[in-house]
Amino acid sequence: MDAPDFAKGGGLLPAIAQDAATGEVLMLAYMNREAWTKTLETGKVHYWSRSRNRLWLKGETSGHVQMLREARLDCDGDTLLLKVEQLGGAACHTGRRSCFHRRVTPEGLVTEGEPVFDPREVYGT
Amino acid sequence: MDAPDFAKGGGLLPAIAQDAATGEVLMLAYMNREAWTKTLETGKVHYWSRSRNRLWLKGETSGHVQMLREARLDCDGDTLLLKVEQLGGAACHTGRRSCFHRRVTPEGLVTEGEPVFDPREVYGT
Secondary structure (H helix, E strand, O other): OOOOHHHHHOOEEEEEEOOOOOEEEEEEEOOOOHHHHHHHHHEEEEEEEEEOOEEEEEEOOOOOOOOEEEEEEOOOOEEEEEEEHHHHHHOOOOOOOOOOEEEEEEEEEEOOOOOOOHHHHOOOO | OOOOHHHHOOOOOEEEEEEEEOOOOOEEEEEEEHHHHHHHHHHHEEEEOOOEEHHHHHHOOOOOEEEEEEEEEEEOOOOEEEEEEEEEEEOOOOOOOOOEEEEOOOEEEOOOOOOOOOHHHHHOO
């Protein structure tokens, strides 16, 4: 197939955001066709927020937009890989570079890495 | 939360496999609790095959098992990141290192990278 197959995911496909420079996996969120089209049109990554049930320009509140550098589609057309430049240096709402900042160990989860920004300052909560 | 929240995905969570040495994103597949438990117990990555509706030891046919080197959980507990050693050098059923071997361009998808193995020899089809 020659394009993302949004029907396979009931309209939503997972999209992995990876730092284009370092290769670090930053986050995973979901895209519908509208988010995908907006992302290609603007060069700024848009997702579909499942919790808010609306189009979501990543960084719309924090200013920490993801600039799309490259998009890749997997072999069966139902997952996207986005290589991005993460403005502000952090993808996670906790202020850490990556949402995957918790390592699984036999003793439980270990949080690694210091926040790049203070979420209370950015989100005002 | 201290563990993957399988309920959030209706029992299935996306799991990203990333090459532990190079950082290349190899594939995305899904895990249920059984697949997750088996992966931790054996050190070999197991997924839940949505198409075959059964537990799937990655590499069970090809021998191209993924050895788990590190597992990470995202901030809201509904996506897994697996750092793996990909035996056989390729994760994709097409014989290429990564399932994300198709780059999105304005002119359509461009397939990049040569197969590491011949899928006809490995799968006998």
